[in-house]
Amino acid sequence: MKVAAIVIGRNEGARLIACLDALAGKAAPVIYVDSGSTDGSVAAAKARGAQVVALDMTRPFTAARARNAGLAVLPEDAALVQLLDGDCVLREGWLDIACDFLTAHPRAAVACGRRRERQPDASVYNALIDAEWDTPVGQAKACGGDALMRVSALRAVGGYRDTLIAGEEPELCVRLRAAGWQVWRLEAEMTWHDAAITRFGQWWNRTRRAGHAFAEGAALHGAPPERHWVAETRRALIWGAVLPLAILLLALLVTPWALALFMVYPLQVLRLSRRGGTAWALFTVLGKVAEAQGVLQYLLRRGRGRIIEYK
Structure with missing residues (x-):
């Protein structure tokens, strides 16, 4: 052929x-x-x-x-x-x-x-x-x-x-x-x-771009049975936006001791490191913040986004 x-x-x-x-x-x-x-x-x-x-x-x-x-x-x-x-x-x-x-x-x-x-x-x-x-x-x-x-x-x-x-x-x-x-x-x-x-900034933008792709893919094909990138979008939002924001609000409105809840992140790194090593685990957890940024960028600028460069 x-x-x-x-x-x-x-x-x-x-x-x-x-x-x-x-x-x-x-x-x-x-x-x-x-x-x-x-x-x-x-x-x-x-x-x-x-x-x-x-x-x-x-x-x-x-x-x-x-x-x-x-x-x-x-x-x-x-x-x-x-x-x-x-x-x-x-x-x-x-x-x-x-x-x-x-x-x-x-x-x-x-x-x-x-x-x-x-x-x-x-x-x-x-x-x-x-x-x-x-x-x-x-x-x-x-x-x-x-x-x-x-x-x-x-x-x-x-x-x-x-x-x-x-x-x-x-x-x-x-x-x-x-x-x-x-x-x-x-x-x-x-x-x-x-x-x-x-450079860290290149990696961050590449990861943010992935979050944008997750959100847009879920919007297009997130319905059953495909559920395309629904789980990835959900994880990005929970770990990268909802959870840190909730902890900060608790610390501001209830007690500063709520900041101790941020320990969930190093604990997650420790858990994941058993599967893929420390560096992979650290950047996977940190990457959820960049992915959440990309998800939110898509949601706020739906249909008006430009490509996110990272090089």
Whole structure:
């Protein structure tokens, strides 16, 4: 089957060049969708033979909109498409494995594999992200930004939802599964990812963005039986907003000793550390505050939000 590739990016620099070079001879066409880069990304992509689509940045930008712009110019005979973020590099042999799998499983719309951080030791944030990518193998509910997809399935459900600030892939997978398609994660190396997150503020904004995605996903597909991201939204609000606010109100209105209730947070870190280690537990608990911020941002600015950048 003919395999095309869609890469999206903005100011990815050398990471984009590495991404496109790894696709040479493996996919055709390679379509690069640029979102207002000022670092020469467009020229670099053209020099490597990629078909470039430049988004109109007078309209609100989302990654989902960029991916749809790439899908819109796919040739009609493209049966499969590899979706990639511009900070990722395809691993050798992945396309052969994934293509064989989709050929053997006609109800599978999506095949994704192991995405790894290229420099997990560069920062605690990179290490956390590398662990985040390590999800169970087998039939799954969702994929991430890198995946090989069946073009007919994508077109049948209308592609990505343009307006989503984040979480566009899980939302797409909800609709694919509702239409009878399957999503699979394979035991195979798929991509190197270069998060390049070295500052706390970057991690905070990325986590806040996740909270926004939880709330928007729950608003779209939170009804039974899917209950998409309802639990994640609830946990973010309880641990990141409701509980700390309640403790502060008790301390102000009843007794300052109520501040001792904040000990529930280090106790939660201790409990979670038994499962994933101290660093993971600490940032998971702290991240609930950032997620709650994203949830509240969505609720207060529903339909008027802009993408939350973190790089």
